[in-house]
Amino acid sequence: MLTKEKKRELVANLAEDLKKSGSMIFVNFKGLNVAQMNSLRSMVREKGGLLKVVRNTLLRIATEKAGFDFTKEDEYGLFVGPTAVVYRKEDDADILTILKDLVKFSKENENLSFKGAYIDGKLINADQVIEYSKLPSREELISMLLMRMQAPISGLVFTLSGILRKFLYVLKAIEDKKGGGEQG
Incomplete structure (x- = not known):
């Protein structure tokens, strides 16, 4: 269990990363085994991104601190159930390239599903995430x-x-x- 100080540090670091990235993808990873999660993490890392599994409460606080307004998050269920957030870690990384690989991975692994994403200043639902991946x-x-x-x-x-x-x-x-x- 994390101490309050560790949680504050985690939230501050995540908020800084999310603000710098500007885009993020929310996925439900329930049902993925350890090998699949490691494969997913390394695939995202290869494209210049980062996948983090954080408690929903801490993730919500981090997104708010980063300045993102997710007024529709309850409608999309972004912070409900097992949630991982994927975002750009490197400045030259392209979120759409990462998204395309995530969609490909989700087709191979049915247990990975999309909750929504925040791309180009717009909050989009799971169906729109799939459409964005075609761009x-x-x-x-x-x-x-x-x-x-x-x-x-x-x-x-x-x-x-x-x-x-x-x-x-x-x-x-x-x-x-x-x-x-x-x-x-």
């Missing part, structure tokens, strides 16, 4: 943007090279015509 990640969006920005440039290069190629064909035809007339 492209930050890296995928940047890649798509760069491809779209490159397309006009590639088209211009192709057009200009086509004009140059046609010009060379015309010069070759003129050379062949002049060369053919002198020989005959």
Whole structure:
């Protein structure tokens, strides 16, 4: 059992981490065995996130101290039953990438379910969490943007090279015509 001082320290550290992260995913892990939990933790850690299992009361206090207003938490059941919170620990980690892996893990392990999430300043329910996981990640969006920005440039290069190629064909035809007339 944690002492009051340890609980205060835990809440303060968690509140600081959650505030820095800005996004979090609430999951119900009831029924997962130790090996599955360890696998889940390491998967989240690989993506730059952290999974913490904290008493609901302490988690609620930490989210309030971090400045998050969860007025619908009772509707979503965020702080009811076994709850783990997943959040970004590293600044360059992408919460959507972590979410996609969590959804994949939940399909392989039926005992992991979503309670809700706080992403981009919005509290969403479990169904919306699944929909969010279908969105492209930050890296995928940047890649798509760069491809779209490159397309006009590639088209211009192709057009200009086509004009140059046609010009060379015309010069070759003129050379062949002049060369053919002198020989005959």
